[in-house]
Amino acid sequence: MxxxxxxxxxxxxxxxxxxxxxxxxxxxxxxxxxxxxxxxxxxxxxxxxxxxxxxxxxxxxxxxxxxxxxxxxxxxxxxxxxxxxxxxxxxxxxxxxxxxxxxxxxxxxxxxxxxxxxxxxxxxxxxxxxxxxxxxxxxxxxxxxxxxxxxxxxxxxxxxxxxxxxxxxxxxxxxxxxxxRGSITGHLILHGIQGHVAYPEKAKNPIHISSKIISEFLDIKFDNGNKYFPPTSFQISNINSGTGVDNVIPANIKIAFNIRYSTETDHDEIKDTIINILDNSNAKYDITWKHSGExxxxxxxxxxxxxxxxxxxxxxxxxxxxxxxxxxxxxxxxxxxxxxxxxxxxxxxxxxxxxxxxxxxxxxxxxxxxxxxxxxxxx
Ligand SMILES: [Zn+2]
Incomplete structure (x- = not known):
């Protein structure tokens, strides 16, 4: 042979x-x-x-x-x-x-x-x-x-x-x-107050709150990358909200995102940056993280x-x-x-x-x- x-x-x-x-x-x-x-x-x-x-x-x-x-x-x-x-x-x-x-x-x-x-x-x-x-x-x-x-x-x-x-x-x-690259996923829930769309003063729309927060997330410049890595990138993978009917402001919105990151940053720095934006927004939120790889x-x-x-x-x-x-x-x-x-x-x-x-x-x-x-x- x-x-x-x-x-x-x-x-x-x-x-x-x-x-x-x-x-x-x-x-x-x-x-x-x-x-x-x-x-x-x-x-x-x-x-x-x-x-x-x-x-x-x-x-x-x-x-x-x-x-x-x-x-x-x-x-x-x-x-x-x-x-x-x-x-x-x-x-x-x-x-x-x-x-x-x-x-x-x-x-x-x-x-x-x-x-x-x-x-x-x-x-x-x-x-x-x-x-x-x-x-x-x-x-x-x-x-x-x-x-x-x-x-x-x-x-x-x-x-x-x-x-x-x-x-x-x-x-x-x-x-x-x-x-x-490293990889970290965040599962974010933003809480509002559910109510009738005709009485917005009595409710708090979490979708509206999220729009400002998402735009701030998208503006984050984590780093510029280096010779070997492209810049760290933030991507939203899922958004879920709504009760399914047209006249209800929902109680919350769920947003999942993943960040592929270079050696110019680390997962603690990434978390801090995200948390900082959330805290400054005064929104009520819960977040869980899954760090799948350095x-x-x-x-x-x-x-x-x-x-x-x-x-x-x-x-x-x-x-x-x-x-x-x-x-x-x-x-x-x-x-x-x-x-x-x-x-x-x-x-x-x-x-x-x-x-x-x-x-x-x-x-x-x-x-x-x-x-x-x-x-x-x-x-
Ligand atoms: Zn293989």
Whole structure:
């Protein structure tokens, strides 16, 4: 079997596990067995029903850790799939199946890359880790976040973290991420006094109160962003008010908003700014917050450059360094590792019906990952 077929075979094995989030299948066990043939040692960390695995080859520094998840999102309406989502199926130049891009494909590429790299270079200093969770697509509470919060990783243990999420846009390596924005959601209720629209002096219209407050929210300039992040943005996602009839001033209005924020501010400063406007308005209000992710940013250029150079040498393209997109487990790893970069397959079909990966892209990513391993471990 040539090495191209090997990564495809590996991916087809991983796709067969129906590891819909949280992953309770034997997918991690399969990876464990595969890696043990290359002398990796594996330990499991289970929190509630979520299983996480850490497989390690070698010892000490430098340490490169690959971060990923074996869980996948549900298939959705199975009738709409052209083939069984849990059986890798070739269609023209593509391989179709749930998790092909997000992110069993990335995991298969890294597994194949380390196997070949260790076969070709049996004696090098340092260590390679695969840190995989079964809980990224769901609540993401007992996955990478828990590993980090439970101090599973020692200080300075991890030199470089390679998050294998699908960072690429059209071609492998055209985009890598060195950070992500933070995200905080507010649920605001403004209270008025309900009454008849014909007797407004006896009521207090919360919708009217909200109009001034919303316009002040929209005028907030949280920051100007920086070299890596666009300015922090405020977006209203829901507004609800009214009793459903035309002659009643409602008692309250509910407003939900989300703020994606850069490293130029933080969630406390954002809350203070919003609360300040509310307090100055003299409106009666209640507000609850959900802080779903801190921003993170890798500014040190060593690992970013290793990734960029590895991509350029293999795929002959220039890489865009970006902090766009939603949140990822990179934000947790950034607490224990100074250099976190996300580099993986393309994200054009992730979470969709007929999720797929271009067959040739798998081999390209194996070569890029191998090149990264060489640059770190073979001086
Ligand atoms: Zn993912």
């Amino acid at each position: 040539n090495s191209n077929n090997k990564v495809v075979k590996l991916l087809s094995e991983l796709i067969q596990f129906q590891s819909v989030t949280p992953d309770t299948s034997d997918c991690q066990k399969y990876i464990h067995n595969y890696l043990s043939k290359s002398n990796f040692e594996t330990e499991y960390k289970k929190y509630d029903s979520v299983q996480n695995m850490i497989s390690t080859y070698g010892k000490g520094a430098p340490c490169l850790a690959f971060i990923g998840h074996t869980d996948v999102v549900p298939s959705g309406d199975i009738e709409q799939w052209e083939s069984d989502p849990f059986e890798l199926t070739k269609k023209n130049d593509f391989l179709v199946g749930r998790g092909t891009s997000d992110m069993k494909g990335g995991i298969a590429c890294f597994m194949q890359a380390v196997r070949e790299f260790i076969e070709e270079n049996d004696n090098f200093d340092g260590s390679i880790k695969l840190i995989l969770t079964g809980d990224e697509e769901g609540d993401a509470v007992n996955g990478i976040r828990k590993l980090v919060d439970s101090n599973v990783f020692k200080e300075n243990e991890l030199d470089f973290c390679l998050v294998g999420e699908p960072s690429s846009s059209d071609k492998i390596g055209d985009v890598i991420r060195n950070g992500r 921003p993170y940013l890798t500014t040190d250029h060593e690992f970013i450059d290793i990734c960029k150079d590895s991509i350029e040498e293999i795929a002959d393209i220039k890489t865009l360094i970006s902090t766009n997109g939603g949140t990822s487990d990179g934000r947790f790893m950034a607490k224990v590792c100074k250099q976190v970069v996300e580099l993986g397959l393309t994200n054009r079909s992730i979470h969709k019906i007929n999720e797929c990966v271009k067959e040739d892209d798998l081999r390209t990513l194996v070569e890029i990952y191998k090149n990264i391993l060489s640059k770190i471990f073979i001086k």
